[in-house]
Amino acid sequence: MKAILTTLVLLAALLVPVGTAQAVTTGNGSLVYAPPAGSAFDAAGTTYAKIIALKNNGTHNGELLVTYDQLVYVSGHQVYPIYRSTDGGSTWSHVSDVVPSSTFPSLTLTSQPFLYELPQAVGGLAAGTVLLAGNLMPADRSSSRIVLYKSTDRGSTWTYLSTVDTGGPAVYDPSPTSTTTTVWEPSFNIDASGNLVCYFSDERQKASGVLQAVVYRKSTDGGLTWGPVVNVAAVGNKSDRPGMITVAKLPNGKYIATYEVVNRPSQTLNTAPVYYKLSDDGVTWPSGLGTQIKLADGRGIGSSPYVRWVPAGGPNGMIVVASKWGLDSSGNINGGQDFFVNYNLGLGNWERLPFAVTYDASDTQGGFFSGFAQGIDVSPDGTTLYQATNVENASTTYNDIRVGTIPLNADHYEAERATVNNVSTVTHADASNGAKIGNINYSTSYVQFDVKAPAAGTYTVNVRYDNGTGATSSHLVSVNGGTAFTLSYPPTYDWGRFRWAQFTTALNAGTNTIRFSYNGTYAELDFIDVHRPGVAVPGEFKIVNRNSGKYLEIASALTTDGAGAGQWGDTDHMTQIWKVSSAGTSGYYTFTNKNSGKLLEIPSGSTANGTQADQRSSNGATYQHWSLTPTDSGYYKVPNRNSGKLLEIYQNSTADGAIADQWGDTGCACQQWTLVKEGIQ
Structure with a gap:
């Protein structure tokens, strides 16, 4: 979905200085920019907040950069403003403006910025180079152009690099009879072969019945030239309209793409639910529309998603998706104050993580496109999630740009x-x-x-x-x-x-x-x-058996060495919560019971089928180590490092109190488990 396209009114305005920021968790985050009252030509004031935390810039790692679509003219044209924070987002300084009209004098309107720091050298670009892409238009919106800029000094100065693609008039028309040919909404990542990939929305395939596709073009020379357009998701039914694609690389080498689908769940109830796909290399994607992101109860999210993988949260880190609003199980807009997260590399259940900064998701309290196309990133040490978004300001009637943080080690x-x-x-x-x-x-x-x-x-x-x-x-x-x-x-x-x-x-x-x-x-x-700020902690989970749906626990909440493990329905007790930590050897973990502080093990290093798992103080033995072997749909086999046998519920039982033991691989669902976090005590 696009920002509201309003009649343009030329208003000269200057950037206001940044005042003292509030704390980044309380106070609904810190203020980056507030459009002065009467200055904006669009009712939103700002949209498309984007943030990156530098991770490949040496002593400057941890600095934050923010940009956004500033719907204010500066000397007769729009710019992409760049703000920097060197104190974790508490305060912000305006360091530069990217001024596209200096290169393209007729293209005075800017939109849809995206920031990306190169994690590795690409072509002639060094690791740590900061890229900014956006969509440029003339004042009458008669064309669209995706352009790319680079900065080698952390956003202080910028150089035009290339034009990725050009399209027709920037007119938002999602109807099945639309004839628009716009290109929209760029984002970036590096594919498995080390090429720079620009993903974007493409309305130029209507002759094939495709209302809009999400596509990519690949560059093998560091963004100087671009290869052909290739589809990520394109549906030839003249209705489904995927857009606003972003892509994240996962620690298993796969990639996840998220995007909204306009005209879903129907053309009359168009709430743009968020879908996703997984890829082995970032450029080869399965056919079809993809899979909608939903909770177990059917709730989803909609409009302008942004995806990141972060290393905190669990043994596989977590995928975090920000979006403008929440959806009930029927697809109606219903709230919107939570990230949707996945701890299982994009498979299985999705859960929620509360926003750092909240806003009026449905625009019922005077905001205009609050929370639209927000950005997220994680600190270099993986313990802090940053959220940049536009938030309604009742005093100016515009949206401010604010940044908040969520600790990921809590x-x-x-x-x-x-x-x-x-x-x-x-x-x-x-x-x-x-x-x-x-x-x-x-x-x-x-x-x-x-x-x-x-x-x-x-x-x-x-x-x-x-x-x-x-x-x-x-x-x-x-x-x-x-x-x-x-x-x-x-x-x-x-x-x-x-x-x-x-x-x-x-x-x-x-x-x-x-x-x-x-x-x-x-x-x-x-x-x-x-x-404790700066102190990493293991992810805490309930460990759920696939066959029974019940939770792994230490029976009767015992805290003694040798107390046996079993399963039980939800009791709200810490004995059903486990801290999943690295065992110090790649691919192996310890499971520490939150109630007792003791480790799940196979006693005495037994290798026999049917040996009941129990708990004991840490002793460094391999029979206290476990691995997580993915199966499907977010479930894992959990083999013991010493015996090689799988953690299971004995005899496929679904009863409360059934013991957890080890057995050779039988292929049974009682030997599969998943990790669940939301709602744990």
């Missing part, structure tokens, strides 16, 4: 799974795990989290809340029964719009309590994340 605790008193569980589409705690309204009301800390020290606690009172609210917070302090919650737009509060506290090694109590005002709690 332990997660759901409010509805905590110990509660005199409160209510409230369902909400955008709440983590679909629920939050409300009605914390009485002197006896509280929500108490039992928090496991791996070591004594100072921890940061991020609190996802909503507060629709219109004024600042608060709770009293006490840690381990100590003196309570006041935690404030600035107002959110309503009782369905989430933001973040934050505090730091000392925690003891082992179990701690954090209690939130009524303090005379009103706010609701979704969950807390507890982490």
Whole structure:
């Protein structure tokens, strides 16, 4: 979907200076740019926020660059502004403008920018070169041109490199009778052969019944010249209209492409659900439309997706997809405050991870295309996810550009799974795990989290809340029964719009309590994340048996050496949560029970079929090591390193309490497992 195409009104305006930014987790992120009131020629003010965290620039690694579609004229033309942060996104400086009209004087309109840092040398371009692509148009939008610029000094100066492709008028018409021939929405990646690939949307195949395709052109000389157009997804039914493609490389060498499909689920209910495909090399893609990204309950996402793979979150890292809005199981717009994530290399179940920055996804509160075509990236150490997006500003009626962060090294605790008193569980589409705690309204009301800390020290606690009172609210917070302090919650737009509060506290090694109590005002709690900045932690998961659908656990929540492992339905207890960590040898992992702190093993190094798995303190033995061998649909076989036999549920049982043992490969579904994270305590 494209930005709103409005009548252009020439308004001279200058970039406003960047003020002091707010904290990047609280305050709905930090402010990068706010269009001055009365300055923009489009009701949105800004769209297409894009961000990269430098990872191939030596001592400058970790610096952040942001650009966006700035719907304001500078001296009679548009520019691509470049902002930089050297403090993790807390503050921003305007460092340069890319001015396409200096190369193409008649092309005064810019749109759809994309930033990309080369991870390796390509042609004559060195690793660390920053690329910017965008779509250029004349004032009457009578043509479209995808162009490429490069910077070798981290965005300070830019050089025109090449034109990737040209198309017809930039007119958005998704109807089956459309005759448009536009090229739109470029993005980049490096294919398996080391070539630079530009992916984009192409409306020039209508003679074949293709309303719009997502395609690519490949460059073997570092972006100077481009090969032929090749389809990634093109459907000849004059209706399905894939667009806004981005591509990420996965650690197994495969690639994932995500894109919206306009005119889905129907031409009358056009909410542009997000689809994906997997490729072995980034340029060879299966035929067809692809697979819609959905949760197990049928919820999806729609409009202007962006995909990244990040190394944190689990043994395979995770695929993170940002999109403008959420969809219910029927395809209707319904919320939109969560990334959709996959921990299994694009196979199997999708889950959610809350946004750092929220916005009015359905534009019902005065925003215009808020959250449209946002960008995400991860810090070089893999512990921080950055989100750049446009957010409605009630004062100017335009969208600001804001950047927020989410820690990827946090332990997660759901409010509805905590110990509660005199409160209510409230369902909400955008709440983590679909629920939050409300009605914390009485002197006896509280929500108490039992928090496991791996070591004594100072921890940061991020609190996802909503507060629709219109004024600042608060709770009293006490840690381990100590003196309570006041935690404030600035107002959110309503009782369905989430933001973040934050505090730091000392925690003891082992179990701690954090209690939130009524303090005379009103706010609701979704969950807390507890982490130590800069300290990586293993991913925490429930391990689900494919045959029974039940969770691997230590029976009766025992903490003793030798306690047996089995399966049980969901109990909300930490004995069903496992920390999946590298065993120090490539391809092998340890599974540490969160409740006991002990490792899953095959006792005494047995190699016999039917030996029950149990738990024991870490001893470095290979019988405490496991691997994850993919099967299909996101499931794994889990062989023990010592015996080579598979973790299973004995005799294919579906009963609560059935033991987990090892056995040679039988091909049975009871020997397959998947990793699930959302909603764990």
